[in-house]
Amino acid sequence: MVNVVTSLSRITIMAFVMLFAIVDIVFLFDRKIKEGLQSILLTIQAVMIVLFMINGAVVLYLNTQDFLIILLTAGELLLYLFISIVLNKICIPTSKPLINNVLMLLSFSFITLERLKIASACRQFAFAIISLIIASAVVYFLENFGRVTEYATVYLVIGLLLLLIVSVAGSVQYGAKLSLSFGNISVQPSEFVKITFLFFMGAVIAKYRDVKGFLIASVGAALHVLILVISKDLGTGLIFLVAYVFLIFISYKNYIVLFTELGVAAVGATLAYNMFPHIQTRFIAWSDPLSVIDDQGYQISQSLFAIGTGGWIGSGLCNGMPTKIPVVTKDFIFAAISEEMGAIVGLCLIVIVLCTFFMIFNAAYDLNNSFYMLVINGIGIIFATQALLNIGGVIKFIPSTGVTLPFVSYGGSSLLSMFICIFIIEAAEDFSISIEKENRKREIRTRKKENRTRYEKTRRYE
Amino acid sequence: MKKHADTNSSHKKRKVRKEIYLIAFLFVLIFGVMIYSYVDFLNNGSKDFIYNKYNSRFSVFSDEIVRGNILTADGKTIATTGHDDEGNEIRLYPDERLFCHAVGYVGKGMAGLESQYSFDLLRSHSTLEEQINNSLTGTKSQxxxxxxxLDYETQKAAFSGMGLYDGAVIAIEPDTGKVVAMVSKPDYDPxxxxxxxxxxxxEDSTSSVLLNRATSAAYPPGSTFKIVTTIAYLRQHEGNPDYSFNCKGYFDVExxxxxxxxxxxxxxxDLMAAFSNSCNSAYANIGVNLDRQKYVQTAEDLLMNGELPTKLSNVKSPKFSIDEDTEESIVAQTAIGQGQTSVSPIYMCMLVSAIANDGILMEPYIGDKIVNAENETVTEYKPTEYGRIMSQEETELLNSYMESVVMDGTAKKVDFGDLTVYGKTGTAEYTSDKSLTHSWFVGYAMNESGKKLAVAVIMEGAGYGSKYAAPLASKVFDSYFR
Structure with a gap:
């Protein structure tokens, strides 16, 4: 009985995810969908998410007989409801399909974590609740903070300080310094520095639209990357680098600068390759993992065993052995999804990630405020780069870099940071308005001042 | 004023768009390549990983599925799953040693077809109804x-014909690449x-019984290599076979x-007589007069020094190496198949099957199809053409030379019955003791209806090719065409 349900659920889950992805593609190709049709499509997606969650929970419950799974799933669905209610309360959401996509990615995360390690799933659920609260607070703050563009130095200093602290006091994981430990909790500051970094870039470029801005942005970005390289957190360093190069390209539209930067990056990459043995190790593990399977190639080989054996249809939840893969809940969660839900679902997940990226770019598209436009484009670039590095590393497309898959991988810092990013995108329209208000206020103030001086001048003149 | 500002901002937006589109396009491109590599891995690359012995998922497979059978082309079961006295599942090989190297084994490790097709044997394509039924009742699916x-009788003839000698026999259908028989000795009971x-x-074991000599051994080719030297000669003389030599029974080089x-x-x-007499002096003379670079080129065009195009696993690449610094005496020895050259029996068989197939090589394969428990075909493996490795003119000449080997050359005393046989014998020295020689025969036979079979036979330390290997080839042909 359990086997039949598990086996058939592979097909139903595939259908739910596939339908969701197809609607995503429809959204992409027709940005000017009529409101009526859009709400129908959004409802279809929402139904797919619920069905996906329930189907996953039923299979997991039948296999493990753990009632906690039912409770968690109920809680998670309730959380989804809250997320959409809260977003609609605190702002006029820029993109509703984007919210659906985030919820879908979260569903992948919850189901897979419940399957892999129920304790992690519980923690991730708690992280999600905390993230919702903090992200809402951030949105509330930014809505009333029109002078957000004036603190470039502050963003830079906070970012660099956080990275420096990790570099000095961080604990070493897999050859890189990534996190700070406070007793039971460990925090990955680099996840939050992504946001301050984008704020810094946006503020500098929006303020000085000339060479000066370019130089300040370049020096700031170089400092970030440098500290990350010293901490050996090369995956994150690469993400910052990509965000910097593309943001400069978007703002200055200069191909010569673009290619020079890419050239410098290539030289830097070669240097890094020669300097760090642990990069070379990862290249070996990537080029021929089976030859070093007892050693550096173990993880990627296990990942490929999982993906290959799972095949197109997958083994069915609880029927595979994804726990054989080291760090499966974080960096290699895609392999677990591909093994048990099948590569077709894996492909759909890639499509959903790509559509999410497009939706983020589209959200920036209609903005009048150049600061938030740059920040949101930056979020999109970071999101896509991170997904590319993560999934590419899991399927042996590129050497593994040890970055997480946004919203899907286990980890509180990453989840919170991504939540804040998505909330910023959804509320960006409102933020722009608050900046405009602030500017207008100031204009009025200066005009008043001018008027007064003129008035005083005339008085004195008289 | 306001209007101006508006056009200005929309102008800016349009300019911004282009760069954003470019970046978006770049990401789509990289994602596209990634998706391609993912799909390609699942379709082509994954088997290397699935079959890997480190992949612990196999144990899960065999919990739910009874490992399938392996059959010969004529329907005889040569590997199956049964039960021992305590009711545990065990793998059974009804013919014991007969197919050991071809089929391989499952035990502490895996080898041969058992390893190569393990994934398929542990999958079930029985009807959905039966699968549901099985999972309800808890029985394993077949x-x-x-x-x-493989052909049962041909395999048997090759196996018993080897007698007590070590060595290998491989037989391939030239027009399809189907491996009909594959024997390697010494053998073992799987x-x-x-x-x-x-x-x-x-560690103390010196025996190499697990080695499949038909595919994985490196032998000196002896006189069978004169086929390659002949082709090299033809290619360096615009296909003109005119050649004359006066053999005194020896040839001095340096x-x-x-x-x-x-x-x-x-x-x-002439060239034909030199070939059919397997005249070492003439071929040493040919060898030292060849352009060495072109000689190597010919060998490599005939697939030496590279991976052989075949679906069989663990195939040893044939090695051929001479260059400008090689001593002349070594070149002379190389031309007659001694020296540094090494070949596996399957390579010699592929070479001959290309000659038999008008110069076009078919890739050898041994797994014909996967069928489910109801005997319905799940996957069928089609013959694959590798391509032309020699010209029609070359094969015509070689055919006449190889026929004369059998009619009035070194193999004229061998009785091949009614079949038309084209072949080349070889007697290969393998140590400094010249009285110890491997016995080679490579060639193909054709019956009245034009059906062909290529074989390569090597019997280690047996002696003259014409005395040992050629008669065994005759038995193989006989049982195949009967």
Missing amino acids: GDSLVTT NTIDKYWDDMTG DYRIHCSGNKAHGSE
Whole structure:
């Protein structure tokens, strides 16, 4: 009985995810969908998410007989409801399909974590609740903070300080310094520095639209990357680098600068390759993992065993052995999804990630405020780069870099940071308005001042 | 004023768009390549990983599925899953040693077809109804079976014909690449392999019974290599076979003397006579006069020094190396198949099958199709053409030369019955002791209806090719065409 349900659920889950992805593609190709049709499509997606969650929970419950799974799933669905209610309360959401996509990615995360390690799933659920609260607070703050563009130095200093602290006091994981430990909790500051970094870039470029801005942005970005390289957190360093190069390209539209930067990056990459043995190790593990399977190639080989054996249809939840893969809940969660839900679902997940990226770019598209436009484009670039590095590393497309898959991988810092990013995108329209208000206020103030001086001048003149 | 500002901002937006689109396009491109690599891995690359012995998921498969059978082309079961006295599942090989190297084994390790097709044998394509039924009642599903290209009787003839000698026999259908028989000696009983595993694989063990010599051994080719030298000669003389040589029974190169077999003086010969007499003196003479670079090129065009195009696993690449610094005496020895050259029997068989197939090589394969428990085909493996490796003119000449070997050359005393046989014998020295020689025969036979079979036979330390290997080839042909 359990086997039949598990086996058939592979097909139903595939259908739910596939339908969701197809609607995503429809959204992409027709940005000017009529409101009526859009709400129908959004409802279809929402139904797919619920069905996906329930189907996953039923299979997991039948296999493990753990009632906690039912409770968690109920809680998670309730959380989804809250997320959409809260977003609609605190702002006029820029993109509703984007919210659906985030919820879908979260569903992948919850189901897979419940399957892999129920304790992690519980923690991730708690992280999600905390993230919702903090992200809402951030949105509330930014809505009333029109002078957000004036603190470039502050963003830079906070970012660099956080990275420096990790570099000095961080604990070493897999050859890189990534996190700070406070007793039971460990925090990955680099996840939050992504946001301050984008704020810094946006503020500098929006303020000085000339060479000066370019130089300040370049020096700031170089400092970030440098500290990350010293901490050996090369995956994150690469993400910052990509965000910097593309943001400069978007703002200055200069191909010569673009290619020079890419050239410098290539030289830097070669240097890094020669300097760090642990990069070379990862290249070996990537080029021929089976030859070093007892050693550096173990993880990627296990990942490929999982993906290959799972095949197109997958083994069915609880029927595979994804726990054989080291760090499966974080960096290699895609392999677990591909093994048990099948590569077709894996492909759909890639499509959903790509559509999410497009939706983020589209959200920036209609903005009048150049600061938030740059920040949101930056979020999109970071999101896509991170997904590319993560999934590419899991399927042996590129050497593994040890970055997480946004919203899907286990980890509180990453989840919170991504939540804040998505909330910023959804509320960006409102933020722009608050900046405009602030500017207008100031204009009025200066005009008043001018008027007064003129008035005083005339008085004195008289 | 306001209007101006508006056009200005929309102008800016349009300019911004282009760069954003470019970046978006770049990401789509990279994602696209990634998706391609993912799909490609699942379609082509994944088998290397799935079959890997480190992949612990196999144990899960065999919990739910009974490993399928392996059958010969004529439907005889040569590997199956049964039960021992305590009711545990065990792998059974009804013919014991007969198919050991071709089929391989499952035990402490895996080899041969058992390893190569393990994934397919542990999958079940029985009807959905039955699968649901099985999972309801908790019985295991029957795994799919592998039908091979092997022919039971031909395999048996090759196996018993080897007698007590070590060596290998491989027989391939030239027009399809189907491997009809594959024997390697010494052999082992795959039924009891676990019991003797440590003896066979232990550090002290000198035996190499697990080695499939038909595909994985490196032998000196001896005179069978004169086929390659002949082609090299033709290619360096615009396909013109005019050649004359007066054989005195030996040929001096520098201070090294090459002898003809039994020191026999063959007298005045053309190329055909030199080939059919397997005249070492003539071929040493041909060899030293060849352009070395082009000679190597010919060998490599005939697939030496590279990976052989075949679906069989663990195939040894044939090695051929001479260059400008090689001593002349070594070149002379290389031309007659001694020297540094090494080949596996499957390579010689592929070479001959290309000659038999008008110069077009078919890739050898042994797994013919996967069928489910109801004997319905799940996957069928089609013959694959590698391409032309020699011209039609070359094959016509070689055919006439190889026919004359059998009619009035070194193999004229061998009885091949009614079949038309084209072949080349070889007697290869493999140590400094010249009285110890491997016995080679490579060639193909054709019956009245035009059906062909190529074989390569090597019997280690047996002696003259014409005395041992060629008669065994005759038995193989006989049982195949009967």
